[in-house]
Amino acid sequence: MALEGGGAGDLGSILAKQKAAHLRDGAPSVEKRIDWLDRSIDLLVTHGKALNEAMREDFGHRSVDQSDFTDIVGSIGALKHAKKHLKSWMKPEKRSTDFPLGLFGAKARIQFQPKGVVGVISPWNFPVNLTFTPLAGIFAAGNRAMIKPSEFTEATSELMKKLLGEYYSEEEVAVVTGGPDVGAAFSKLAFDHLVFTGATSIAYHVMRAAADNLVPLTLELGGKSPVILGESADLDKAAKRIMAGKTLNAGQICLAPDYAFVPKDKTKDFVQAATKAVETMFPTGLKDNDDYTSVINQRHYERLNSYLDDARSKGAEVIELNPAGDNFTQQPHHKMAPHIIIDPTDDMKVMQDEIFGPILPIKSYSKTQDAVDYINTHPRPLGLYYFGQDASERDHVLNNTTSGGVTVNDVIFHVAQEDLPFGGVGPSGMGSYHGIDGFREFSHRKSVYTQVGADLLAIARPPYGEKYRKLVAGRRKK
Incomplete structure (x- = not known):
């Protein structure tokens, strides 16, 4: 779905539709996530030359060979990497349980759950790569996306808006274009996660806006x-x-x-x-x-x-x-x-x-x-x-x-x-993505504990007695 500017209400209605679709459909299957990844790969393979020309127009002149490598091939590589490893990433991660519960059948695991809807504010310097590379992790984790590309690369942003609108429904991916006012309204939305790539000076404003809804952030900034x-x-x-x-x-x-x-x-x-x-x-x-x-x-x-x-x-x-x-x-x-x-x-x-x-x-x-x-x-x-x-x-x-x-x-x-996390520290950013780290960044890592059948912990319930006090005293020792 592609939107031209629009007020906060327009943006909010799209976000509401995506959140409703996420709740309606539940966590997408491996096949659905691969479908989302494949559509982006096909978009870039089919329309890479047109995107390269758009970037050249936006910059006044930009090397088409450079764009092909950094923005098109680089993005395809990230999407293919996610597709290749997706099944293994999605497997629950086993964790140990405290002694002696594990001996009696207690289990612990981390389940990777989609967050829901991820907002992406992408910059002008690598406008295609820094839109589609985050999408690799977002789709792999099973999320939907709303994207605000830069107004500085207008031709590229408009073309991405058109193409993504053809390849995805508004419930899957929405692109909104416009200037700083649209960007400010976008950063105030109650996303389930927000990715911002850009200047540190702008990140202060994005972080303040996101704080109103306690939106978790990935900030990819810069520095010297x-x-x-x-x-x-x-x-x-x-x-x-x-x-x-x-x-x-x-x-x-x-x-x-x-x-x-x-x-x-x-x-x-x-x-x-x-x-x-x-x-x-x-x-x-x-x-x-x-x-x-x-x-x-x-x-x-x-x-x-x-x-x-x-x-x-x-x-x-x-x-x-x-x-x-x-x-x-x-x-x-x-x-x-x-x-x-x-x-x-x-x-x-x-x-x-x-x-x-x-x-x-x-x-x-x-x-x-x-x-x-x-x-x-x-x-x-x-x-x-x-x-x-x-x-x-x-x-x-x-x-x-x-x-x-x-x-x-x-x-x-x-x-x-792709197998190394990309991210900053302090003024150069927070959070990281690429590869498995992107999958985890855009997933909720839900702890799941399964209790044993036998009522071994009855001793820990009132009324407390001498056995309970001895147990606690033993745990308190160095």
């Missing part, structure tokens, strides 16, 4: 994900992988490497290696290169350029990585060359805000502990990246920092592993 290049790192390989992550989607990724610690004596070498990496990936230049994505809109383009202006005005060295010397002042879209900022200070905006664009500050360091201490004095990030072959140093970094996830000797790739 750091990179530590150890002394033992292969500098050229690290630069290639870091710059690939920083230029993918023009750095508009919640897990993009936000800033990097580089050993003091290797700063110049890293800049050279990063420059070479960009030249290798985009040998014909950036402005007219189909492989290089635009910044989403004028507001974000101006925001990113203001970071560069602020850094320059405060004395930082700013290096543009522009292999063909393209003139970005004359262009139909909002493309922006990658930039490196050398040793920025903490009073610069680029070190205060999540960058979400193709700018990489690098900070020189002498001791690994200095990098660890810096990371620990700032909000916990969504991702952290370590490059190096020193196992002791790697373990020290991992054991003494806290982040949503880690990739070692690369960036971002932990999010692509």
Whole structure:
């Protein structure tokens, strides 16, 4: 079912229909859940090219090859993974019972029960992936869904609304489009669970709105994900992988490497290696290169350029990585060359805000502990990246920092592993999904205890006597 905007009453009526359908039909069978998953797979396989074109239109320019990999194939992979493992995920989980009840036949288990209706507020940076990847876990857990996609990617949101309306009934999936007012009304609905992917600043409002109905939340946010290049790192390989992550989607990724610690004596070498990496990936230049994505809109383009202006005005060295010397002042879209900022200070905006664009500050360091201490004095990030072959140093970094996830000797790739949970911690989010963790996130884990036939616990009922007191005293001992 697809809705255009609408007031809170319209949204509430759809939610009421979905909740009523959930109660009417009960927990869906394995076959029904697989049917829901298969329909999304078919939608993406059949209409992937159209969705890629819609994303390119929304961004001004977005690499179709990138979209095909990150949004279409990535989403299909999540849906197929859920389909493959669904039967085993749904099996009740056996738990032990306290001695001696288990000896007499008492049983305990966890039963995974659908929550009901899950709301999804999806962002603009990966508009298809961050709609359908949560749906993999939502459908696997047996839930229905209401979706509010971003107004920034209008063409993609409208196409998803149309397609999902063709593949699902309004009792199964509903898509509502519109601006911030619709988003605010959506976040106030009494969902059985709500998933929000977006900026930390908006998450405060979503969490406050959800609190009125005590709606459980999964918040996938972001933050400043750091990179530590150890002394033992292969500098050229690290630069290639870091710059690939920083230029993918023009750095508009919640897990993009936000800033990097580089050993003091290797700063110049890293800049050279990063420059070479960009030249290798985009040998014909950036402005007219189909492989290089635009910044989403004028507001974000101006925001990113203001970071560069602020850094320059405060004395930082700013290096543009522009292999063909393209003139970005004359262009139909909002493309922006990658930039490196050398040793920025903490009073610069680029070190205060999540960058979400193709700018990489690098900070020189002498001791690994200095990098660890810096990371620990700032909000916990969504991702952290370590490059190096020193196992002791790697373990020290991992054991003494806290982040949503880690990739070692690369960036971002932990999010692509369906058997690993994806989520943040503190300001970078709460809850996690992907694979079995998504199934469990969107399920109610109901405890079920089955009592023994014999009335062994009669002793624990009044009137209390000496046998009862001795039993309690024995349990109280160390």
